[in-house]
Amino acid sequence: MTEYDDEPVRGLPGELPEGETLLWQGSPEWRLLARSAFFTRIVGLYFAVLVALAIYNGSTSGVIATIIAGAVGIGLLMLYAWAVARTTVYTLTSRRVVLRVGVALNMCINLPLAKIGGANLRPLGPVEGDLALQLIGPHKLGYLVLWPHARPWKLGNPQPMLRALPDAAVVGERLARAVAAIAPVDRAAEAPSKSAETMPAGLQGAIA
Template structure:
């Protein structure tokens, strides 16, 4: 038995209320999550540079133990980061309904975060060439969400005002457009001009960025 066996619907803490329906569910691509959130390529490059430096120094004194230890430490470290990314992606489910976005996240301490569509002021899009991407969500009011509680499903460096983020989502263009249309349907315009007063993202903007 796992901590998710008591979920009536995978990714949701309870059954949906009458009239609410699921429009999309998805999980991060663990390889893209490893690169974007756990910076595996950067860490691998760092240890690669250290290994080259250790090799250059070893040629002068004839001792290659430092080279082996540095390379081994890099391999183990990057492998552990990939394992964390895989576990994070495996335990994460993003759910879009016609009323809210639900983020089921957490490896050791699972939690579900409910984000009603009316509280979403805007949705940003960061697409990658591999078809995955991130969707940071700007919320209205003063969200009581901690950065560490959200990470790695939080927009980087937004610590004082954390922003939930759907990370490494496959098929990001289609998902972004669907979320935009759903927010528009739940919060029909006209929208105010200032970002702080906006209640929903402009769907055409998201579609254009995702293309």
């Protein structure tokens, strides 16, 4: 039995309220997460340089020790990336985005669509990428609480991030439509030439 066995709906703390529908669910792709969030390629390059220096200096023991240390370090990072991906569920409904995160201690972070003012897509491949959510108004989400599901370097105003999505472009489009669907009626009634303005500017950039 795991800590998620009693979830009434996978990735959610309870049943969906009446009128709320599930639009999408997904999890990070762990190999992509390892590269993009835990920088395994950069770490590998660092150890490769150390190995080259050890070879240049003629230190056989140094070469062996560095290779072992690099393999262990990268292995641990990849293992953690796998654990994060395995325990993470991102959910998009008609009313909110929910992040069920946490390897040792799980928690659910509810983000109402009305509080999402935009999103930034960081491509990591043809259709893969990270989707950072820009929140409207003050919030109490801390960077360390969100990490690694947080946009890098946004320490003062943390932005939740859906990490290493294998279908990031599709998720961005669905998020844009969901946010537009709950926009005020007066915005929906604007002229067709301004219809793009019913979508938050950040979301327009995310799916461009």
